[in-house]
Amino acid sequence: MTELTMAKAINAGLRAALAADEKVLLMGEDIGTLGGVFRVTEGLKAEFGEGRVLDTPLAESGIVGTAIGLAMRGYRPVCEVQFDGFIYPGFDQITSQLAKLTYRHEGSQSFPVVIRVPYGGHIGAVEHHQESPEAYFAHTAGLRSISPATPHDAYWMIQDAIASNDPVMYFEPKSRYQRRGEVDLENRGAAMHESRVVREGTEVTLVGHGAMVAVLLQAADIAAEEGTSVEVIDLRSLSPIDYEPILASVQKTGRLVVAQEAPGNVSVGSEVAATIAERAFYSLEAPVLRVSGYDTPFPPAKLEGVYLPDADRVLEAVDRSLAY
Amino acid sequence: MSYTEATVQLLSPQGTLVENDLSAPYLPLIEKLDDAALKDFHRHMVVIRRFDIEAGNLQRQGQLALWIPSLGQEGAQVGSAFAARPQDHIFPAYREHVVGRIRGLDVMKIIEMLRGQSHGGWIPAETGNFHLYTLVIGSQSLHATGYAMGQKFEGADEATMVYFGDGATSQGDVSEALVFGASYQAPIVYFLQNNHWAISVPVDRQSRTPLYLRPSGFGIPGVQIDGNDVLAAYAVTTANLDAARSGQGPRFIEALTYRMGAHTSSDDPTKYREREEEQFWSERDPIARFETYLKSKGADDAFFSEVAAEAEDLAADIRARTFALEAPPASKVFANVYTDPHPGVDAEAAWQAAYEASFDGESA
Numbered sequence: 001m002t003e004l005t006m007a008k009a010i011n012a013g014l015r016a017a018l019a020a021d022e023k024v025l026l027m028g029e030d031i032g033t034l035g036g037v038f039r040v041t042e043g044l045k046a047e048f049g050e051g052r053v054l055d056t057p058l059a060e061s062g063i064v065g066t067a068i069g070l071a072m073r074g075y076r077p078v079c080e081v082q083f084d085g086f087i088y089p090g091f092d093q094i095t096s097q098l099a100k101l102t103y104r105h106e107g108s109q110s111f112p113v114v115i116r117v118p119y120g121g122h123i124g125a126v127e128h129h130q131e132s133p134e135a136y137f138a139h140t141a142g143l144r145s146i147s148p149a150t151p152h153d154a155y156w157m158i159q160d161a162i163a164s165n166d167p168v169m170y171f172e173p174k175s176r177y178q179r180r181g182e183v184d185l186e187n188r189g190a191a192m193h194e195s196r197v198v199r200e201g202t203e204v205t206l207v208g209h210g211a212m213v214a215v216l217l218q219a220a221d222i223a224a225e226e227g228t229s230v231e232v233i234d235l236r237s238l239s240p241i242d243y244e245p246i247l248a249s250v251q252k253t254g255r256l257v258v259a260q261e262a263p264g265n266v267s268v269g270s271e272v273a274a275t276i277a278e279r280a281f282y283s284l285e286a287p288v289l290r291v292s293g294y295d296t297p298f299p300p301a302k303l304e305g306v307y308l309p310d311a312d313r314v315l316e317a318v319d320r321s322l323a324y
Numbered sequence: 325m326s327y328t329e330a331t332v333q334l335l336s337p338q339g340t341l342v343e344n345d346l347s348a349p350y351l352p353l354i355e356k357l358d359d360a361a362l363k364d365f366h367r368h369m370v371v372i373r374r375f376d377i378e379a380g381n382l383q384r385q386g387q388l389a390l391w392i393p394s395l396g397q398e399g400a401q402v403g404s405a406f407a408a409r410p411q412d413h414i415f416p417a418y419r420e421h422v423v424g425r426i427r428g429l430d431v432m433k434i435i436e437m438l439r440g441q442s443h444g445g446w447i448p449a450e451t452g453n454f455h456l457y458t459l460v461i462g463s464q465s466l467h468a469t470g471y472a473m474g475q476k477f478e479g480a481d482e483a484t485m486v487y488f489g490d491g492a493t494s495q496g497d498v499s500e501a502l503v504f505g506a507s508y509q510a511p512i513v514y515f516l517q518n519n520h521w522a523i524s525v526p527v528d529r530q531s532r533t534p535l536y537l538r539p540s541g542f543g544i545p546g547v548q549i550d551g552n553d554v555l556a557a558y559a560v561t562t563a564n565l566d567a568a569r570s571g572q573g574p575r576f577i578e579a580l581t582y583r584m585g586a587h588t589s590s591d592d593p594t595k596y597r598e599r600e601e602e603q604f605w606s607e608r609d610p611i612a613r614f615e616t617y618l619k620s621k622g623a624d625d626a627f628f629s630e631v632a633a634e635a636e637d638l639a640a641d642i643r644a645r646t647f648a649l650e651a652p653p654a655s656k657v658f659a660n661v662y663t664d665p666h667p668g669v670d671a672e673a674a675w676q677a678a679y680e681a682s683f684d685g686e687s688a
Contacts, residue, residue: 062500069470
């Protein structure tokens with residue numbers, strides 16, 4: 001076991017992937033000499049050279065579009081989009097090209113491209129720097145979308161993403177970058193698309209991903225003090241979603257609250273809620289409830305505490321669920 | 325926008341060689357071509373035009389969802405295609421049927437795509453590195469640039485050529501491609517077919533500057549050619565691909581040509597352009613002038629008859645094979661969405677198959 005921050009864990013995972021396969025390339029704005037604005041790629045250009053770690057021109061569509069061409073050439077590009085809200089200039093290349101090219105090629109060509117996206121709030125930043133755009137990509141066939149909640153998962157899941165022969169959106173909860181955690185460098189644990197019970201309980205199931213998992217664990221602690229036993233599931237994979245642990249949990253608890261930073265309207269949480277309602281109807285004692293960011297643009301930073309679901313808002317939903 | 329003082333032309337619309345300062349560097353490349361090569365230029369231009377007409381007919385008869393004609397652009401396409409070497413990679417837009425044919429693509433794959441049997445689906449490694457069509461305007465310019473970056477990283481003796489049109493030059497992706505291509509000095513030739521119309525919008529809405537000048541702002545040499553001159557297209561593309569392949573960085577060619585037909589079978593050019601303009605360009609047709617040139621070099625009627633017969637044969641073959649096409653299986657909906665196994669797609673495919681099977685035994 002090694003204790004690492006999430007940023008260092010991703011860095012270590014990228015280093016391992018670069019060392020294992022010379023076709024792995026890192027591409028992005030400021031990722032080379034500077035090591036990225038969050039220093040996630042720090043030291044990698046010095047170690048592997050500018051031919052492997054590319055400081056690209058400042059153009060997201062260009063980064064993704066040229067990564068597609070490099071993938072056709074046999075490379076495995078790992079692109080960093082600097083901030084969640086800066087991904088949209090690359091949206092066409094991700095959703096209309098990268099996601100569909102394997103299908104267009106009828107399988108003769110794979111597109112093992114990873115898009116790393118620092119996402120989410122809690123960092124008090126300006127507009128376009130705190131968003132949660134994962135639903136757009138989870139909605140798009142041809143992409144896989146994952147998000148680690150811990151340094152351990154961050155270390156292994158980035159390597160899983162790079163090893164995947166499909167395009168993978170790798171959403172990094174940037175508010176967790178500097179949080180430390182144990183990383184088992186020998187044993188990977190859950191596979192890339194598995195969801196996982198991270199705290200066992202009996203009365204209510206909470207599901208979330210990324211930075212929300214820590215909020216759910218905090219809520220579970222508070223609930224326990226109040227005498228309520230809460231189970232927490234880390235979704236880990238947003239597309240495809242591994243429903244089995246959620247179904248098993250709901251069959252036990254009969255109650256489900258899904259939480260996310262993203263706006264609730266047409267969200268990943270909505271998909272979980274709908275699927276559990278379809279597949280576990282007779283197990284449910286209460287309607288599935290969602291706790292989400294509001295259906296507004298991400299507000300100015302001084303209001304992020306209003307916008308972002310915290311333990312209290314999660315517990316409010318837990319109370320509502322228990323009241324049925 | 326038509327020919328300018330900078331337009332490189334080797335063969336005049338009257339079918340005679342042009343000898344001036346602009347043509348001088350390129351004429352030696354033409355002198356190296358033997359008669360068989362010149363005849364191949366003609367053969368491909370004529371055959372694809374016949375194919376194009378046949379495909380248009382098939383669309384009108386309801387056999388195709390859409391047809392995208394290349395009528396009038398055969399000179400730019402055939403000349404540039406023959407300039408590429410076998411190891412080079414070609415990224416087309418969606419109108420470069422003859423480029424694919426020259427590289428080894430069975431053009432039936434294009435028919436299948438526009439009938440709605442596939443989204444393309446040919447295998448570039450088996451079609452002379454002729455990559456798939458891209459329908460979102462200009463997107464392929466970035467894929468080609470990335471591909472060429474890979475060629476550069478490896479020091480390969482290869483180049484990439486990407487085709488796009490005048491409308492695409494307004495797309496951000498094309499500008500970003502020029503930025504990346506220049507920044508990494510990728511071995512790529514950006515081949516712009518300026519056919520003067522982006523559906524109904526004339527090229528002067530896309531650019532107030534002649535488009536061959538635009539790449540200079542990105543640090544990329546640009547040249548303008550008469551795109552209806554197959555010899556200029558061949559020679560200038562050869563020189564530029566050679567430059568790119570030999571490490572001199574990206575190049576840009578603007579081929580002035582004209583979309584003699586509609587944008588697609590869904591379009592009606594009589595709503596937005598003048599008959600006089602079409603007449604101007606029909607007098608500069610790429611095939612007519614080259615036929616005159618070949619005759620002046622001694623090509624006989626037997627040759628032209630043979631080419632005409634080959635064109636008819638292809639048209640008949642395409643027609644027969646189109647009528648023989650069967651609908652793709654339902655399973656194709658779910659195939660190759662991903663490379664690695666995907667539980668969601670697998671589950672939906674199984675559900676759909678069971679749903680279909682549930683109708684077995686029911687009368688229609």
